[in-house]
Amino acid sequence: MTSGGATGGAPELSIVIPVFNEGERVEPVLRALAASVRTPKEIIIVWDFDADSTRPVVERLGLELPDLRGHRNDLGRGVLNAMRAGIAVSRGSLVLISMADGSDEPDVVDPMVVLAREGAAVVSASRYMRGGRQVGGPPVKRLLSRVAGLTLHWFGGVGTHDPTNNFKLYRRDFLDSITIESEAGFELALELTVKATLAGRRVSEVPTTWRDRTAGESRFRLRQWLPHYLRWYLAALRGRIRMRR
Numbered sequence: 662m663t664s665g666g667a668t669g670g671a672p673e674l675s676i677v678i679p680v681f682n683e684g685e686r687v688e689p690v691l692r693a694l695a696a697s698v699r700t701p702k703e704i705i706i707v708w709d710f711d712a713d714s715t716r717p718v719v720e721r722l723g724l725e726l727p728d729l730r731g732h733r734n735d736l737g738r739g740v741l742n743a744m745r746a747g748i749a750v751s752r753g754s755l756v757l758i759s760m761a762d763g764s765d766e767p768d769v770v771d772p773m774v775v776l777a778r779e780g781a782a783v784v785s786a787s788r789y790m791r792g793g794r795q796v797g798g799p800p801v802k803r804l805l806s807r808v809a810g811l812t813l814h815w816f817g818g819v820g821t822h823d824p825t826n827n828f829k830l831y832r833r834d835f836l837d838s839i840t841i842e843s844e845a846g847f848e849l850a851l852e853l854t855v856k857a858t859l860a861g862r863r864v865s866e867v868p869t870t871w872r873d874r875t876a877g878e879s880r881f882r883l884r885q886w887l888p889h890y891l892r893w894y895l896a897a898l899r900g901r902i903r904m905r906r
């Protein structure tokens with residue numbers, strides 16, 4: 662895929678955050694992130710259209726937080742395109758995807774960076790390992806994601822208990838080695854985790870607490886996206902069987 666890689670003067674870590682009309686809600690999230698993460702970083706907020714309500718808030722905060730900037734997704738609407746567009750314009754040798762709705766814990770970012778520096782292609786913030794937690798969220802989504810994660814960990818040789826959490830850190834050399842094939846939305850994290858596993862790359866994890874948003878509405882489309890998740894779930898299991906032969 663196209664991306665810059667770590668170029669002269671680029672910070673080590675790029676944090677890519679897709680947003681859809683988060684408005685003022687984004688401010689405490691971005692302040693917490695900027696204050697908690699010590700790794701030299703750029704924070705790229707990606708919206709789909711100029712009139713997004715998050716934009717003026719990011720532009721105002723950008724005057725104060727030098728690591729922060731906005732980017733308009735030019736690949737077409739939707740969270741998947743926003744993540745792809747953010748990755749494409751990011752410059753760090755490590756790329757973190759995180760959310761603007763306060764679901765992700767900023768304190769775990771630096772520990773994730775340590776594991777990526779040690780060579781992990783994918784570092785997952787993991788709700789389903791010892792010490793991890795998930796607070797709130799629709800029960801069916803919770804159950805499917807947990808069952809998928811645990812079965813892939815136990816039977817699919819996947820190095821994390823939580824391949825579906827999109828709060829993940831990727832090494833640039835890994836991202837450059839694959840082509841993103843996701844088509845719907847947040848199945849991206851599962852695709853990348855499965856591809857790293859099948860390529861024999863290391864997948865690591867750190868425990869985290871994930872909290873569902875307390876304001877605004879989730880745009881997660883469970884029924885619409887489920888077949889796309891299934892594709893990568895089955896790819897992991899099939900790949901495992903092939904490797905054992």
Ligand SMILES: Nc1nc2c(ncn2[C@@H]2O[C@H](COP(=O)(O)OP(=O)(O)O)[C@@H](O)[C@H]2O)c(=O)[nH]1
Nearest residue numbers: 679680681709739740743760761762879880881
């Ligand atoms: N650019 C962009 N971001 C989106 C879109 N839908 C959701 N997001 C962002 O993706 C993150 C998680 O979204 P959310 O709807 O809460 O999904 P959930 O956490 O899985 O329930 C938030 O930062 C949203 O603002 C979209 O269509 N385009």
Ligand SMILES: [Mg+2]
Nearest residue numbers: 762764874879
């Ligand atoms: Mg959310």
